[in-house]
Amino acid sequence: METIVRIPTPLRTLTGGADEVSATGGTVGEAIDDLERKHPGIRDRLLDDKGVRRFVNIYVGEEDVRFLDGLKTVLRQGDQISIVPAIAGG
């Protein structure tokens, strides 16, 4: 299944400046694996050996995957993934 992934500004250097990209996979983890194939380096910015990095949030629709099934969260037709990292500035 193809899912739209919204890319935050800090990670757009890895997507050629694109703020939205597509990823294929039946789960969030599979979609991230596909993102890594298309945009090498992005996986390390999102995940560490314990899962989603502590200062990054990954949402499916409005829901944080931490409160769903983590990387095993199943993607359905029409779902969109949003990546929201912690930022500090103003």
Add this chain to the structure above:
Amino acid sequence: MNRRANARALVVGIGGLGCPAALALARAGVGTIGLCDDDIVERSNLHRQILFGDSDVGKSKLAAAVRSLGEAFPSLLLKTHETRLSPERAMDLVGQYDIVLEGTDNFATKFLTADACALAAVPVVHASAVRWIGTVLAVGARCRPCYRCVFEDAPTDGVPNCAEAGVMGPVVGVVAAIQVDLALALIDARDVTGAFVSFDGRTDAFRRHTFASRRDCALCGVAARIRCIDASTYASLPCET
């Protein structure tokens, strides 16, 4: 309006977010506003730090902010805290206020503010803006859910997080407006917690994500580990610029 007139709001960080936030709080009728910062006005600040003008360059931000706000709102009670929010003073300082608006440019102060407000049971609205992106989230006095439910800990690498990364002036205006909107809601006793709002200035798109308390949250979870302010927790953190 009585709630607002009687409210005491502390603005931590008088920068691109803190300037419009303080102004909006004053215009909304908040009676007492505390300002916390130890920086001076630089010319590069002026495009987004709207309390300051050319003649303020080189002066204390707090002095310039007090002049600007004091002229516009003579009856407003302004309190100044010309210091960085430090682990030693954080609990005492936030405890003097009914609500805190945090808009600082570093993760150490963000997490310190989050922890101090939680331990002091003071509501806080966090805001951030880097380049074209801004985020806002509100935490109530009961601290559940909290900032650490969303961001467990500060980044250790690879995340742009400092003012040097740049920020668009109009973006901080929008983000500060949302921050004050949420702060006023909390002052008015409306529950606006559990939502995380992001704004993309390139597309003018808002997104609202909901979040809940994390059971294993270090600050508000069932086995919370953060019971006091430990200065070593808030050592300077690296940033990518």
